[in-house]
Amino acid sequence: MTTLNITYNGLSTDVPLERETLLTDADVRRIAVELLAPAQTDSFQHYVVDRFRAPGGEERIYLRPKVPFGA
Amino acid sequence: MRIVFCGVGAIGSTAAVLCRNLEATLVFIDFDRVESKNLRAQAFVKPSVGKNKAEALKLQLLNLYGVKAEAFGVRMTRDNVAALGASADLLVDCFDNQESRLLLSAFARAAGKPLVHGALAADGTFGLVRWDERFVPDAEDTPGQATCEGGEHLPLIGQLGATLARTVQDFVKHGVRRDTLVGLVAVTPTVS
Numbered sequence: 001m002t003t004l005n006i007t008y009n010g011l012s013t014d015v016p017l018e019r020e021t022l023l024t025d026a027d028v029r030r031i032a033v034e035l036l037a038p039a040q041t042d043s044f045q046h047y048v049v050d051r052f053r054a055p056g057g058e059e060r061i062y063l064r065p066k067v068p069f070g071a
Numbered sequence: 072m073r074i075v076f077c078g079v080g081a082i083g084s085t086a087a088v089l090c091r092n093l094e095a096t097l098v099f100i101d102f103d104r105v106e107s108k109n110l111r112a113q114a115f116v117k118p119s120v121g122k123n124k125a126e127a128l129k130l131q132l133l134n135l136y137g138v139k140a141e142a143f144g145v146r147m148t149r150d151n152v153a154a155l156g157a158s159a160d161l162l163v164d165c166f167d168n169q170e171s172r173l174l175l176s177a178f179a180r181a182a183g184k185p186l187v188h189g190a191l192a193a194d195g196t197f198g199l200v201r202w203d204e205r206f207v208p209d210a211e212d213t214p215g216q217a218t219c220e221g222g223e224h225l226p227l228i229g230q231l232g233a234t235l236a237r238t239v240q241d242f243v244k245h246g247v248r249r250d251t252l253v254g255l256v257a258v259t260p261t262v263s
Contacts, residue, residue, distance in 0.1 A: 005259075007196070007197055007252075007254050009196065010196040010197075010254070010255040010256075011254075011255070011256060012254045012255075012256055012257055048209055050261075052261050060261075062252065062261075064197055064199075064252065065192040065194065065196060065197045066192060066193075066209035066210070067190035067191055067192050067197065067198060067199045067209055068169055068190070068193070068208070068209045068210065
């Protein structure tokens with residue numbers, strides 16, 4: 001099982017995903033749009049997809065805002 | 072132990088103050104000067120307005136806490152990055168532009184220096200702490216995106232600065248290199 005974490009508008013949530021094939025970045029963005037149904041379907045166009053392996057072996061995918069620089 | 076903070080704006084100055092308990096010399100690099108608006112989101116005090124940021128932070132840590140600190144009030148460039156970073160035992164990237172981040176990353180990789188990056192999203196809702204071996208800079212959507220100079224994102228800046236300081240301390244004390252995602256609702260370690 002894969003867990004997708006979406007950070008949007010300052011809030012973050014985990015979403016469990018059952019899947020059999022690899023998810024592309026575009027797949028991740030499409031799933032996020034379907035889950036959150038924001039007004040604009042390109043809301044995640046500039047978001048970054050990070051992939052990690054949790055200590056237990058579980059795959060975690062993070063869809064997050066960009067951090068191009070500090071403040 | 073010399074910990075070199077590259078850029079001491081909101082993230083760098085906040086993290087540096089939270090490293091004042093370490094048995095280390097804190098080194099600050101920043102060419103910029105303290106402005107009144109910086110007092111809202113950066114760890115500077117009113118008497119420092121007009122002074123170089125690196126020099127001002129050095130004096131504050133020395134005078135307020137007795138911390139050993141050094142300052143280089145210069146812009147990091149291709150010509151001086153090796154000289155500025157040569158004596159570092161740890162580099163901490165808190166720069167506010169991608170060019171400087173890439174310059175520092177290239178130096179650290181070539182010189183074999185440990186480097187950790189701290190960065191904040193432009194809208195102040197999200198931040199990252201990531202070690203250079205796993206660092207891939209995010210592209211800017213538009214050149215010169217808004218930053219957090221107004222201080223409206225200070226709580227998130229505080230969370231990110233504290234997370235970066237904790238990361239520095241864990242590295243100094245235990246050699247651990249932990250990456251972290253920092254949001255408004257959670258601080259999430261991703262790699263130890």
